[in-house]
Amino acid sequence: MNIEQARFNMVEQQIRTWEVLDRNVLDLLLAARREAYVPMAYRGLAFADTEIPIGHGAAMLSPKIEARALLALQVKKHEKVLEIGTGSGWMAALLAAHCGHVWSMEIEPALAEAARIRLRREGVMNVNVETGNGLGGLPVQAPFDAIMVSGGVSAVPQALLDQIKVGGRIFAFVGEAPVMEARLITRVDTTTFRARNVFETVVPALRGAVPASRFIF
Numbered sequence: 001m002n003i004e005q006a007r008f009n010m011v012e013q014q015i016r017t018w019e020v021l022d023r024n025v026l027d028l029l030l031a032a033r034r035e036a037y038v039p040m041a042y043r044g045l046a047f048a049d050t051e052i053p054i055g056h057g058a059a060m061l062s063p064k065i066e067a068r069a070l071l072a073l074q075v076k077k078h079e080k081v082l083e084i085g086t087g088s089g090w091m092a093a094l095l096a097a098h099c100g101h102v103w104s105m106e107i108e109p110a111l112a113e114a115a116r117i118r119l120r121r122e123g124v125m126n127v128n129v130e131t132g133n134g135l136g137g138l139p140v141q142a143p144f145d146a147i148m149v150s151g152g153v154s155a156v157p158q159a160l161l162d163q164i165k166v167g168g169r170i171f172a173f174v175g176e177a178p179v180m181e182a183r184l185i186t187r188v189d190t191t192t193f194r195a196r197n198v199f200e201t202v203v204p205a206l207r208g209a210v211p212a213s214r215f216i217f
Contacts, residue, residue, distance in 0.1 A: 001044060003035060010047040010063050018064040025070050028097050037090035037118050054088045056108045059204050066091060072184050072198045073171045075099040079145035084134035085206050089115030091150050092127045102127045103141050105134025107207050133208045137163040144168060151206035152180055161193060173203045
């Protein structure tokens, strides 16, 4: 496989055609080594328009979903970001390229350790991978400028809403199959939040996700 050609094709044929035209996002995806975060058995699918299994019931999302999530969250160089669901470490690496520091929470210890190894190997030094159920947030590091929920939830937990700064954003995949909403929630003030549905999709649910009976946003 010609990796650079495959990477270029991914950006031009999948990501641009899904209304991702932001130069910063496109340049990052052309430069970052997605293949380095894909398990060896699936390396040939590194740039395919599909989810990629990474073990323990988890998966990397398709490239166009990742790109739209980055576009929606719009992290900035000075910002502190929390990611829920480290998975392979790829989204943490993408966020880290555009922000000050990322804390990424992974419930499965084996995935957390594998992600740490990949991030170190790729020279990504501004990410801390923490093991635990990230749906409770990370109070010791809060508040955050932005939170990325990298898997499906029936609801955005109150704990995450409480840990976002005024003016901060939460991106989450909310709902249940067959239809979920990719949603951007902005904290307007100490008590007010504004939610906007960005696009419809279906992604794997996070382990330990909040039940629908506690639906907030």
